[in-house]
Amino acid sequence: MLNFSEKFLDVPVEDGKLKILEESTLYAPYPLTSPQPWMVVVVKSPERVRELVKFHRIKSPVIFLFFVDRGVETVCMRSLASGCAQAVNLAVQASALNLACFIDIDPPKDFVDKAFEIAKISKTEYDLSAVGFVGYPAKEEREVFFEVDRRG
Amino acid sequence: MVLDFIKQRRTIRKYKKGLIPPEEALEEILSAVRLIYAQYPIPFKLYILSGRSRLELIPLMRQHYSIFRDLAFIGKAVPEEARSMVEKVMVEFMKDLGGAPITLIGLTKLYGCKEEKCPAWAIRNWKVSWMIAQAIMLYAKKIGLDTGSFTCLSKMIEEKILEFLGERDLNIAFALNLGYGDENPIPKDVEWKVVEI
Numbered sequence: 001m002l003n004f005s006e007k008f009l010d011v012p013v014e015d016g017k018l019k020i021l022e023e024s025t026l027y028a029p030y031p032l033t034s035p036q037p038w039m040v041v042v043v044k045s046p047e048r049v050r051e052l053v054k055f056h057r058i059k060s061p062v063i064f065l066f067f068v069d070r071g072v073e074t075v076c077m078r079s080l081a082s083g084c085a086q087a088v089n090l091a092v093q094a095s096a097l098n099l100a101c102f103i104d105i106d107p108p109k110d111f112v113d114k115a116f117e118i119a120k121i122s123k124t125e126y127d128l129s130a131v132g133f134v135g136y137p138a139k140e141e142r143e144v145f146f147e148v149d150r151r152g
Numbered sequence: 153m154v155l156d157f158i159k160q161r162r163t164i165r166k167y168k169k170g171l172i173p174p175e176e177a178l179e180e181i182l183s184a185v186r187l188i189y190a191q192y193p194i195p196f197k198l199y200i201l202s203g204r205s206r207l208e209l210i211p212l213m214r215q216h217y218s219i220f221r222d223l224a225f226i227g228k229a230v231p232e233e234a235r236s237m238v239e240k241v242m243v244e245f246m247k248d249l250g251g252a253p254i255t256l257i258g259l260t261k262l263y264g265c266k267e268e269k270c271p272a273w274a275i276r277n278w279k280v281s282w283m284i285a286q287a288i289m290l291y292a293k294k295i296g297l298d299t300g301s302f303t304c305l306s307k308m309i310e311e312k313i314l315e316f317l318g319e320r321d322l323n324i325a326f327a328l329n330l331g332y333g334d335e336n337p338i339p340k341d342v343e344w345k346v347v348e349i
Contacts, residue, residue, distance in 0.1 A: 001154075001291065002187045018348075020155055026342040027158050028286065029301065040346040048349055080275065081282035088188070088286040089158050096154035105192070105279045106272070118349065130279070146189050146196055148182065149317075152203030 002091055005100035008060040008135030017097045018044065018062065021134065024093035025064065028085035030078070037069035037079040038086065039126065041119040048118055055111035056133075058102050064090055064132035065115050070125060083129025090132045100137030105130045157293040162340065164298040165245045167252040167331035172202070177295050178254075181330070184291035185284050192280040199257040199317055206255050212312050213302070214246050250300065252329035257313070258284060259322035281325030288328060298333030301326060 013021075025040050043049055043063040053059045066086050068079035084105060091101040107115075112128050178200065185198060201209055249255065260277040289299045303326045310324050 001294070002184070002287070004187070004191050022346045022348075024155055024158050025346065026344065027161065027340070029163065029289075036343055036345055038345060042346060042348045044348055080279055081285075084279045084283045085286035088283050088290065092287075092290055093154055093158065103191070103283070105283070106276055119347075146186070146198070148198050148200065150200045151205035152201055 001095055003095035003100040005137035006058055006102050007138040011136050013062050021090055021093050024089045025086040028082050028089055030082040038083055039067045041065040052114055055108055055114050058133045060133035060135040062134045065119055066130040067121050067126040068129045070127055080129045087130040087132050094134050099134055102133040103130055107131050161289055161293040162337040163300040164333040165250050165300055166335040167250050168334045169251045171332045172253045173297055177297060180295055181288050181291050184287040188284045188287050194277045194280045195261045197259045201255045202253055210249055213249060215309055250329055252331035254330040256328045256330055258326045260325045262323035285326040292330060297330060300329045303327050
């Protein structure tokens with residue numbers, strides 16, 4: 001159900017699929033006490049994409065930028081979580097459409113600066129919580145283990 | 153279809169009593185955790201509490217609720233007109249944490265997040281933990297289960313829960329109920345906050 005990839009084909013994502021991906025990002029949890037604390041900017045024009053990927057090792061035909069309201073400190077942490085949850089929605093939905101996704105939650109500073117610049121979003125009001133690179137994939141798989149303690 | 157369960161996922165506060173998710177469901181959910189963790193390795197541990205362990209958690213969470221309620225009301229995080237409704241829902245929920253058969257607690261290292269300048273590694277751990285939480289919630293929905301986060305924890309209660317779990321070095325990132333929902337929450341109105349450039 002989740003298809004992560006770091007390499008994408010140079011093939012555009014169809015507008016119909018893009019709309020579904022966009023809609024999927026609207027349904028992430030967010031703090032009870034605030035309105036949806038985010039703004040999603042979808043970079044799809046080839047020139048804009050080229051400008052952005054100059055600052056990142058991942059190259060994809062579409063890039064989702066998940067900006068979240070800085071708000072007050074405690075809400076801010078929760079907003080960051082909302083932005084990452086949106087990115088997971090994107091990854092799950094992309095996989096269902098035979099696309100793949102790479103989520104970067106800690107992109108390079110130059111990339112972040114460029115993202116704010118082309119999105120025309122204020123750094124004083126928003127944080128860039130996550131970035132979703134989307135496209136048709138070249139896939140790789142890995143096995144992982146983590147600790148689970150089950151009681152009861 | 154995937155979009156349907158993404159849209160239908162809501163925070164559930166009331167669960168069908170005695171209906172326990174099958175073992176395969178938990179395996180499916182753990183597979184979601186593995187997929188995220190594979191991409192973003194962080195210090196992370198997942199507790200799956202059911203039966204007696206879960207029952208022992210309830211009184212600790214009740215204390216948390218009363219502190220949370222006081223802070224939320226004093227801080228005006230809950231509007232005046234919504235307070236009696238919130239109070240009623242939460243009192244009911246706190247009797248047995250909604251009656252869910254399973255509670256999942258995700259732990260990571262967050263020390264420093266309460267400081268003025270939160271370190272980048274702690275923010276990363278927090279973000280990955282919530283990606284894991286969201287993956288759990290979506291995978292659960294996909295296989296017909298419901299979830300609900302009740303994570304807002306005060307420092308004092310967090311310490312008690314960590315002591316109960318026997319954990320010293322990690323912090324609580326999220327707490328989620330898992331089970332079969334017994335309520336129909338009002339559909340969420342969402343604003344289309346997406347811009348294409």
